Structures are given as structure tokens and as C-alpha cells.
Amino acid sequence: MKGEEIPPTDHVALHCQRSDLEIGEDGNPSGVKIDAFRVDSDGISVNWLEFERGPFDDCLESVCRLFASLRDVRPAHRCGIMKVGEINQTAADCGREVQVVHDPVEEPQPNPAHSLIKGCVPDDVCLQRFTLLVELHPFSEAALSISKERKKQKRGTAR
Amino acid sequence: MSPLARDDVLLAAKRQFSYDDCEQLFVIEDTGTGSSRATYLIDFSSSADSASDPSRYIRAFGHSLIQDLIGSPIGRTIPVGQTWTALGAINANVALASGTGSANAQPLDSDPSSLHRCLRALRMRPNRLTSTRIAALERQLETLLNEEEGEVEGPGASEPSLYGLIDFLSEHNTLAHPSLSITRNGYFAASWSPRKRAKLTIMFGPGGNYEWIAIDLDATPPVHDKGPLANLPDKFANWMHT
Numbered sequence: 001m002k003g004e005e006i007p008p009t010d011h012v013a014l015h016c017q018r019s020d021l022e023i024g025e026d027g028n029p030s031g032v033k034i035d036a037f038r039v040d041s042d043g044i045s046v047n048w049l050e051f052e053r054g055p056f057d058d059c060l061e062s063v064c065r066l067f068a069s070l071r072d073v074r075p076a077h078r079c080g081i082m083k084v085g086e087i088n089q090t091a092a093d094c095g096r097e098v099q100v101v102h103d104p105v106e107e108p109q110p111n112p113a114h115s116l117i118k119g120c121v122p123d124d125v126c127l128q129r130f131t132l133l134v135e136l137h138p139f140s141e142a143a144l145s146i147s148k149e150r151k152k153q154k155r156g157t158a159r
Numbered sequence: 160m161s162p163l164a165r166d167d168v169l170l171a172a173k174r175q176f177s178y179d180d181c182e183q184l185f186v187i188e189d190t191g192t193g194s195s196r197a198t199y200l201i202d203f204s205s206s207a208d209s210a211s212d213p214s215r216y217i218r219a220f221g222h223s224l225i226q227d228l229i230g231s232p233i234g235r236t237i238p239v240g241q242t243w244t245a246l247g248a249i250n251a252n253v254a255l256a257s258g259t260g261s262a263n264a265q266p267l268d269s270d271p272s273s274l275h276r277c278l279r280a281l282r283m284r285p286n287r288l289t290s291t292r293i294a295a296l297e298r299q300l301e302t303l304l305n306e307e308e309g310e311v312e313g314p315g316a317s318e319p320s321l322y323g324l325i326d327f328l329s330e331h332n333t334l335a336h337p338s339l340s341i342t343r344n345g346y347f348a349a350s351w352s353p354r355k356r357a358k359l360t361i362m363f364g365p366g367g368n369y370e371w372i373a374i375d376l377d378a379t380p381p382v383h384d385k386g387p388l389a390n391l392p393d394k395f396a397n398w399m400h401t
Contacts, residue, residue, distance in 0.1 A: 018303070019343075022339065025336040031338060074307060090376065090381075132355075
């Protein structure tokens with residue numbers, strides 16, 4: 001339901017592009033930097049992992065596939081997962097009150113899991129702290145194929 | 160040459176030519192005197208090295224084409240539009256006409272990618288870092304800067320910032336290898352995490368302006384501190400060893 005607060009035990013997901021990531025010595029992503037949190041006028045866009053209930057791994061795969069159906073997802077990108085309760089607590093420690101709310105989108109492409117972290121401003125000091133809450137997961141082959149197919153179709157439509 | 164002086168050369172250079180042996184010639188034009196100063200960027204461990212033993216780097220880096228052309232490494236003055244013959248037995252010329260440098264070696268592509276430029280910058284200082292460290296940096300640069308076709312462009316990377324990072328790691332060679340990122344302004348940032356919810360980040364900004372940020376979410380109360388690198392407290396500096 002639009003505007004519903006997401007339970008603190010649930011998680012939200014961020015699509016982390018190459019320029020959002022820190023890279024470890026093995027050449028693989030090891031963390032995110034503050035740029036991963038893009039603060040728009042309505043908040044930071046994320047996807048609610050458990051908007052459809054199920055085991056964590058199934059929810060993660062669904063949300064990765066959802067990202068891939070909406071965006072250009074590449075092997076170097078990562079799905080960053082944060083626990084809602086930790087977001088709330090970390091913001092409170094910074095003296096901020098944030099809300100993580102469900103904000104499903106209908107257009108231009110439906111995103112039923114879309115949610116917002118509300119209450120932050122660009123370059124907010126608590127965004128630096130949020131970077132430490134993110135756990136990175138690679139996109140599955142299935143998700144990457146969806147993104148590839150989407151790009152192909154887009155190119156076909158453009159022609 | 161101190162890291163700051165090296166940055167000054169990069170920033171002041173009006174023209175910069177890269178040669179296929181990964182060495183670089185910086186031409187700094189002086190409109191007042193009508194002459195150009197060709198500065199050869201080399202890798203001294205300290206300024207005292209160049210003063211006491213100007214040929215030292217030849218032993219360190221092997222035979223160098225640009226060294227043959229320019230002669231002694233730093234600060235030779237070459238009048239614009241004239242030809243200067245290199246010292247020594249090599250019969251080679253460097254001509255600077257209207258600010259355009261030409262030599263027996265041809266410049267590489269004039270607009271190389273960020274990845275290309277950064278890998279070249281890294282290879283200019285092979286003896287400053289261990290081979291393990293160089294290999295790790297190469298892997299990190301590849302991932303950060305090797306953009307695929309159609310991918311949203313990341314920030315261009317600052318070479319002076321990379322030099323700052325390399326110099327820092329070579330001066331502190333017992334540190335754990337950091338994670339790397341590039342800020343939206345193109346500056347390199349190195350991070351160390353002593354545990355899951357704690358991180359120290361050093362940003363190698365312009366003009367030797369290096370700053371740190373330390374966060375520890377599990378401290379009571381949580382730690383979130385920052386400052387210039389020169390004032391990094393020991394308690395956070397220790398995080399770089401884990």
C-alpha cells in the first residue's frame with residue numbers, strides 16, 4: 001500500500017552501478033560510496049525486498065530480476081541490501097528522523113516494490129553512515145539475461 | 160621530486176606528451192621569456208637523489224629514450240622554435256616549434272581513456288610499490304574504469320590524485336591494501352575496514368589536499384570524524400594495518 005511504513009525487520013535494495021562501488025584488492029566490489037544514495041526531492045529510491053513474502057534468497061532473486069527488467073544491469077553492478085531497522089537506527093544516531101515507505105510506481109514502467117527513504121538531504125552526514133549498512137550481492141545470470149533482453153528489445157523499438 | 164612538486168608539474172604543464180615507454184614529457188611554456196621548459200617526469204625517491212646522483216634513475220629504470228633526448232632529468236630550458244641536441248653519444252634532436260613538441264618518439268593517442276592514463280601512471284613508478292600491490296591496483300583500476308559499451312560514464316580519474324595514492328602507499332608500505340573508489344570529482348579514495356561496520360576513508364584531493372573520514376557504527380556513541388590527513392589520529396591510522 002502506498003505510504004505504508006516498511007517493517008524494521010525487512011530489507012530494501014539499491015541498484016549499485018560501477019561508479020557507486022568501492023573495489024577491493026581482488027578487483028571485486030567490496031562496498032559502496034555515498035554516491036550510491038541518490039537523494040531526489042521525494043527521497044532515496046529503493047526497492048522493498050519482501051514486498052512479496054518468501055525466503056530471503058527468493059526475495060533477493062525477485063528484486064534483482066525486477067531491477068533488471070527496469071534498468072541496465074551489468075555483471076560489474078551489485079544489488080545492495082540494507083535492513084530497514086538499521087537505517088532507522090543509524091539516522092536516529094545522526095539526529096535525523098527518516099521513514100522508509102512503500103511507494104509503488106505504475107508509470108512509465110510498473111515497479112511494485114519501489115520504496116523511498118524519506119528525510120535525508122543530498123550529502124547528508126548520515127548517508128556516509130548508510131554506506132556501512134549495505135551488503136552487496138551479485139546479480140544472477142538470469143537477472144543479467146533479463147536486462148540484456150530488455151536492451152535488445154529497446155534497440156529494436158528504436159529502429 | 161616530492162609528490163607535491165610532481166603534481167605541480169602536471170598541473171602547470173600546458174602540453175603533455177606520452178611516449179610508448181610509459182614516460183612523459185611535460186612542456187611548460189613561459190610567455191615572459193619566450194622559452195619552454197621541458198620537464199622530464201621521473202621517479203626519484205627523494206629530491207636529494209637527483210641532486211647527488213642525477214644518473215641514478217638510469218640504473219633504476221634502464222635505458223630511456225626520453226633521457227637520451229632531454230639529457231639531465233629536470234628543468235632543462237629549450238628555446239621555442241629552436242632545436243636542441245641531446246647531450247651524450249646519442250644523435251637525436253628535440254624540436255619545440257610553436258609549442259608543439261616533436262622527437263624521435265611519437266606521442267601516443269592524444270586522448271587516451273581514463274583507464275589507459277591511470278595504468279600508464281601506475282607503470283611509471285614500478286619500483287615504488289611491491290609487485291603484489293601493483294597487481295592489486297591494476298585489478299582495481301580495471302574494474303573502476305573499464306567501462307563497457309553503453310554504460311553510464313563514471314567520473315574521469317585524476318592522475319595527480321592517483322600519484323598521491325601511489326606515493327602514500329609506497330611511503331607506508333606495511334599498510335593493508337585498501338579498497339578503492341573514485342569520487343564524483345574524479346579523485347581517488349582509499350578505504351580500510353577493520354571490521355564490518357567501521358571504515359576509514361582517505362580522499363586524495365587536488366593540490367595535496369588529503370582528507371580522512373572515519374566511521375564506526377558499533378562504537379558507543381557511534382564514531383563519525385574527519386580531518387586533514389596530517390592530523391589522522393593513531394586510533395584510526397591503526398585501522399589501515401588490518
